[in-house]
Amino acid sequence: MDIVLVGILAVLGGMTVALQGQFMGVMDTAIGTRESMFITYAGGGLVITLVTLFLRGGNLRAAASVPWYVLATGLLGLVIVGTIGFTVPRLGLTTALVLVIAGQFLASLLIERFGWFGALPRPFEWTRLLGVAFLLLGVWLTTRK
Structure with a gap:
């Protein structure tokens, strides 16, 4: 993939972080940090489950061969989402x-x-x-x- 396209994709991904941060802040204020994290992960989990089932194939079995610590990405994601959701309404x-x-x-x-x-x-x-x-x-x- 062209490096310029990868760079553009990274910028777009960063822009979605800002959108998600603001949305998480609104949810955090309205319903709480834990609840907004649940909605975020449940929604994302549902979408990726449907995409994975629809597209089929894939390489999920290879997850058994990755280093154990990389399987903590879901937990790290909770920390990231929770931190952003909690800090946005308090700091801006x-x-x-x-x-x-x-x-x-x-x-x-x-x-x-x-x-x-x-x-x-x-x-x-x-x-x-x-x-x-x-x-x-x-x-x-x-x-x-």
């Missing part, structure tokens, strides 16, 4: 997502630096650290009053 959409993204950048730097969880190890580079510093400056600029 932009502040909540900027802080979530800052956490993603910091964790991804460590994961790649040390090659954890099968990531391709990347040596320390000052430019990458500077990029994260600018991101943190962006956090400060978008969260200050």
Whole structure:
């Protein structure tokens, strides 16, 4: 797949994170964090179940061959969805997502630096650290009053 198309897909995915964050915040305020997480996962689970059954084929049996820790993605997803749903109505959409993204950048730097969880190890580079510093400056600029 063309790298430009992949980049566009990533931007669109990021835009859906903002939409989901706002929707989760509205649900969190109206019905609570746990309940909104349930609705989010039940809806997504139903859709992917129907898609999987409709398209058939696939490679679900290969899940037995992946490292055990990658099966925690559902649990990690609950933390992500719950965190966004809880923080958006309390901090605002932009502040909540900027802080979530800052956490993603910091964790991804460590994961790649040390090659954890099968990531391709990347040596320390000052430019990458500077990029994260600018991101943190962006956090400060978008969260200050």
